[in-house]
Amino acid sequence: MFARHFIDSLEFARNGRELRGEIALADMHRLQDLLAVPEGAIGYFVRGYQDKSGKxxxxxxxxxxxxxxxxxxxxxxVYPVHLVSHLLLAQESELERFSAEEDGPDSILADKHQDIGALLEEELLLSLPFAPMHPPGACQIAARGSGQPGNSAFAALAGLKDR
Ligand SMILES: [Zn+2]
Known part of the structure; x- marks a missing residue:
């Protein structure tokens, strides 16, 4: 079970704090419907900082x-996860304005009791494709060669046998 970490996100950013660890996939409840196997863990690193204008x-x-x-x-x-997000910590009154800025960074609400597990889960969910799929031609059914026309891998194998 993931030991839950809470941070005061503004304080975390102002003091340049860092947190690293691993989060088990089984502990990310909103992810479960997308997973073929709820095993394994994802390494994470969270760093607080201030941007050039001190945000x-x-x-x-x-x-x-x-x-x-x-x-x-x-x-x-297997879907590789390599994500890097930069999130602006906004006050409630600023959130709408920051969210509307198209080229600005994504913003989240500054929280004195930010749940790191929930933040990681949210970022991971946002990074996943809407409809995850094998690369073209790599699906299990196609690889078995169920007689689909245009299956070049299967055709190549059949060609080899004929030699
Ligand atoms: Zn597939």
Missing amino acids: PMLEVVMDGSCQLICQRCLSGF
């Missing part, structure tokens, strides 16, 4: 992999 920021880095369910063939496949 409080969080950098969130996540590295690892998870097994997602391919939406084409419904089998699992």
Whole structure:
């Protein structure tokens, strides 16, 4: 079980604090429907800093992999996770304005009791494709060569046998 970490996000940013560890995929409840196998963990690094104009920021880095369910063939496949997010910590009164700025960084509400696990889960969910799929031609059904025309890998194998 992931030991829950809470930070005062503004204080964390102002004092340049850092936090690193691993979060188990099984502890990310909103992720479960997307996972083929709820095993493994993702390494994370959270760093507080202030941008050039002194705005409080969080950098969130996540590295690892998870097994997602391919939406084409419904089998699992390994999806590498390498994400880096820079989040502006906004006050409630600023959040709407910051969110409307198109080229600005993503903003989240500054929170004296920010749940790091919830933040990591949110960032991971946002980084995943809407409909995760194998690369073209790599689905399990296609690889078995179910007689689909245009399956070049299967055709190449058949060609080899004929020699
Ligand atoms: Zn597939």
